Amino acid sequence: MTGRDGGADIGPIGEHSPVVILVRPQLAENVGTTARAMANGGLFHLRLVAPRDGWPQERAWFASSGAHRILDAATVHETVADAVADLHRVMATCPRPRHIVKTVMTARGAASELRACANRKLRTGLLFGPERAGLDNEDMACADTLIRYPLNPDFMSLNLAQAVLIMAYEWWMACDETPTRDFMTNETHVATKGELENFLGHLTRDLDECGFLRNEQKRPGMIRNLRHLFQRGDVTEQELRTLHGVVTELSRGRKSRS
Amino acid sequence: MTGRDGGADIGPIGEHSPVVILVRPQLAENVGTTARAMANGGLFHLRLVAPRDGWPQERAWFASSGAHRILDAATVHETVADAVADLHRVMATCPRPRHIVKTVMTARGAASELRACANRKLRTGLLFGPERAGLDNEDMACADTLIRYPLNPDFMSLNLAQAVLIMAYEWWMACDETPTRDFMTNETHVATKGELENFLGHLTRDLDECGFLRNEQKRPGMIRNLRHLFQRGDVTEQELRTLHGVVTELSRGRKSRS
Known part of the structure; x- marks a missing residue:
């Protein structure tokens, strides 16, 4: 889908920012809204494992609110193993891990670790499962770490783009230096x-x-x-x-x- | 819309959790996805100011993934001033504040302050603007604090539910005690x-x-x-x-x- 016109300037592409890997995504719209959520948080590298309806799909570009550059550069892979083969660290998002012995991190903890990896020039990836079923046990065996978001345990239902948005937001926050409290002083200043x-x-x-x-x-x-x-x-x-x-x-x- | 069947048990309702106030929302679907995002982060109180297509709207319930209780209890108000009249602190989300002299906080800083208010039994509210235009200057004058999310400045475009999700997530995280790194040990334990x-x-x-x-x-x-x-x-x-x-x-x- 290279050469497609339009799309927003989404800013500089971080070479060592984590790769987002969508495993068997079903709806092309969700790939598009995922790209939008990635751009929000400064993630730019997208890989698709066995997308159900094939790739590329126009609908993804329409749903991306201009995050075309991410979709233009997305690559398609047959297996999770193939999609992660060149990566050093792989983390899998997974709402309810069962019967798995693996380190589990919060989104915030994972973001901080991914930043540390980027500083060491390690290539990292984030696995997100298909819309309904989530990642299966074979998929999770390709990851070294699981990520579980702290959220209302009585209502965990997140769509794919929202799950990506929270990780992208935490990735951005992990090295953001905005003061938590500031004062708008464009036209004036706080009185002495x-x-x-x-x-x-x-x-x-x-x-x-x-x-x-x-x-x-x-x-x-x-x-x-x-x-x-x-x-x-x-x-x-x-x-x-x-x-x-x-x-x-x-x-x-x-x-x-x- | 009371008495509507179905919907998920979304957990205990925090009496002093912030009220989410959607100002002139356009699409009923977005009210529904907002309710879903609120439930994710443990926010339960929803107010609508002059919803464009009237209220209630079936489509909101369909889009809420079961967060019916929030929609059932939502109230409608003619003006922002009416919707905030019983609140002690009001914060307005606002991507690009201009010509306004007001304290600006990050989502994380705001969440921490809202938790502190809840501990003091103060009633708080969060204003979110209409889908395209955002809050206008009159709306923002009803708030004591502005909230601005740190996100990729080259790609800030967030839909309404995503903007609500980030505040709801930070509200939840502000008193979450999940260890950032843990180990799944249901069936076994780390070796001595x-x-x-x-x-x-x-x-x-x-x-x-x-x-x-x-x-x-x-x-x-x-x-x-x-x-x-x-x-x-x-x-x-x-x-x-x-x-x-x-x-x-x-x-x-x-x-x-x-």
Whole structure:
């Protein structure tokens, strides 16, 4: 399917990112949505073992939301053994492993291990089973590790693309450095304590003028409460300018009336 | 849609788990697949703001893979403000926040904060926008925090259910205690060092007998290499029994020939 037009620029292709291996996938649409989920998390190498309806299938490209490059480069293999022959580590996703003696990792643990393998320039692969049945025992014997997602044990049903998405997301997260909490500061910046104090001074003066703070005994506590309120969040410099305006205008109204 | 038959037992409903709020969802199927993704991660409370095609819609139940209880209990609201009125914290998912001054968290950071809120018995909500356009500026003004998923910046396209799945998965992971690496030991157990040593003794004796270790100078190094090999993985007691049999049978063949 090379030469097919269109598709999104899905970014740089990591040479040592894990290969996603779909074993006996049934619906071509699911191969397409898998490619989309892979692109989301920065996985680019796709192999298909004995796809039921043959390959290529137009429907896969339609379902991929533009992840064409992954589908264009996908390879087809007759057996799982053939699909994993050049890989150093192979992990198999498997919701309910039974009668198997093998290391089992969470998606997060597996992602971290796959990153470590990539750093050592080892080639790795992730096996995903057919839509209904999942991987059989022979398939799992081709893997060195099993992956089991922690999810609601009373409702584990995931479709193929969703199973791939969780691994792709964890692969991305395993070396993502986004701070867990940040502040949008394109147009402004968080106010300094001095800027905040400057506003609180303005507010206190006006409240003194209008008599709001006339109870001398309560005055320090009231000012402290206002200070606590404005200290609580990340007030921005822009918001402080607005607040200065609000106080000024409210005072002006009162002054013009009096 | 109460009284509708069927559907899976999706497990106990967390009273303080976040409410998922779909704002102006277009396709009923996407409401159904959202319910499925919620059940995967242990989210149970669904609210719909002005669903385009009205509510209820049979197609949602068909697409939910059995997550009927969530759809049965879903409520419909005219405005976002109405849908969040009883909540203490509201977070809005939003791929590309612009011109907005608000705290932005990753899905993982948000999940951890939502767990902390639940522990304080605060009611929380997660806003998800319509399929194509996403949340508008008015919607986002109803939230105190924005959530942005770290994903491949060159390919952020996620469908609604996938966006919900990632938050639901992180919500589940935020208090999941599955060890990142475990070992399937239903039928057997990891061998003790003594059991391993016992096997290595058996192997060494037979290798001495057959002359494999006859080079006295190399003998210690060869035995050490074999020991390293068997030490590397978690060899199980069952596997050691098999290995004992393998060594015994290989030796027997040689002995009977000689």
